[in-house]
Amino acid sequence: MSGQVLVTGASGKTGKSLVGLLKDRGVPCRAATRGGEPAFDWTAPETWAAALEDVASVYLVAPPTVDDPYSKMIEFLKVATREGSRRFVFLGMASLPAGGPAHGQVHQWLKDNSDDWAVLAPSAFMQNFAEGSHLATIRDEDRFYSNTGDGRVPFISADDIARAAFALLTGRATGEFVITGGEAISYDQVAERIREACGRAISHARISTEELVARFLKRGLPELTARFLAAGYETIAAGAHAQTTDVYSVLTGARPTTFEAFAEANAQVWRRAG
Numbered sequence: 001m002s003g004q005v006l007v008t009g010a011s012g013k014t015g016k017s018l019v020g021l022l023k024d025r026g027v028p029c030r031a032a033t034r035g036g037e038p039a040f041d042w043t044a045p046e047t048w049a050a051a052l053e054d055v056a057s058v059y060l061v062a063p064p065t066v067d068d069p070y071s072k073m074i075e076f077l078k079v080a081t082r083e084g085s086r087r088f089v090f091l092g093m094a095s096l097p098a099g100g101p102a103h104g105q106v107h108q109w110l111k112d113n114s115d116d117w118a119v120l121a122p123s124a125f126m127q128n129f130a131e132g133s134h135l136a137t138i139r140d141e142d143r144f145y146s147n148t149g150d151g152r153v154p155f156i157s158a159d160d161i162a163r164a165a166f167a168l169l170t171g172r173a174t175g176e177f178v179i180t181g182g183e184a185i186s187y188d189q190v191a192e193r194i195r196e197a198c199g200r201a202i203s204h205a206r207i208s209t210e211e212l213v214a215r216f217l218k219r220g221l222p223e224l225t226a227r228f229l230a231a232g233y234e235t236i237a238a239g240a241h242a243q244t245t246d247v248y249s250v251l252t253g254a255r256p257t258t259f260e261a262f263a264e265a266n267a268q269v270w271r272r273a274g
């Protein structure tokens with residue numbers, strides 16, 4: 001492949017793992033972060049040209065804390081195409097299809113304007129419990145909160161998403177790839193598995209959608225993002241998004257990480273946080 005891979009969200013859950021894979025396999029890449037050199041910021045278009053120099057493919061991660069990053073991403077995609085980038089792999093969301101709000105806008109733009117794109121649309125990440133949104137309350141209150149009731153989710157490891165993104169960035173497959181872990185489990189079952197791995201009495205606290213929105217806002221998410229995320233989680237309670245797919249195995253030839261293996265690997269994080 002001539003030209004580098006630009007990895008946005010390179011300090012985030014999937015991005016840092018993807019940069020590691022690209023480096024290990026000798027694929028030239030540039031990690032785009034606000035603190036990097038050159039700095040890359042979705043909200044500062046003057047930082048885009050330097051990041052895009054000699055870039056053939058781009059991994060696109062919408063930053064959750066930026067208010068409406070999607071229109072900025074579409075502007076960026078226009079610049080990237082003009083500057084010679086050809087292949088785009090976008091980290092979407094299984095619950096937000098093309099043409100819909102938020103991630104769906106970027107997905108639709110790629111469909112309409114590029115002939116070399118892939119959207120990886122994952123279910124919720126296992127890492128939300130070990131480094132993401134739920135870790136703080138696990139640490140401080142021995143519990144995590146959701147409005148998902150008994151709904152089940154085929155949680156996927158961010159490292160598996162990175163492996164799938166690697167396959168897509170270095171391959172030619174195009175289209176949408178709804179990627180999940182191998183087993184759908186409830187948030188009560190997640191608490192059980194974390195408990196078994198780390199020995200602390202962790203539980204799942206059931207809250208309403210409005211309470212969840214309030215928690216997201218307190219964490220600094222923009223209001224629109226807080227509302228569509230909470231509404232997305234509410235549909236889990238109703239049984240949506242429990243389906244697993246074989247996309248991970250098809251793209252990588254391997255089996256997805258199980259929640260037990262993830263919990264075992266992260267037991268120290270939860271023990272230390274106790």
Ligand SMILES: NC(=O)c1ccc[n+]([C@@H]2O[C@H](COP(=O)([O-])OP(=O)(O)OC[C@H]3O[C@@H](n4cnc5c(N)ncnc54)[C@H](OP(=O)(O)O)[C@@H]3O)[C@@H](O)[C@H]2O)c1
Nearest residue numbers: 009010011012013033034040041042062063093123124125
């Ligand atoms: N977590 C899940 O369960 C889940 C499930 C499905 C889809 N997704 C999607 O995955 C994406 C990533 O979510 P995440 O929670 O896992 O976050 P993350 O990738 O772990 O972290 C966000 C990344 O965005 C970067 N960032 C933030 N503001 C930026 C800015 N102004 N300019 C450039 N980079 C910026 C951060 O880098 P710096 O702060 O270092 O600049 C960080 O690398 C989101 O679009 C989310 O909707 C997440």
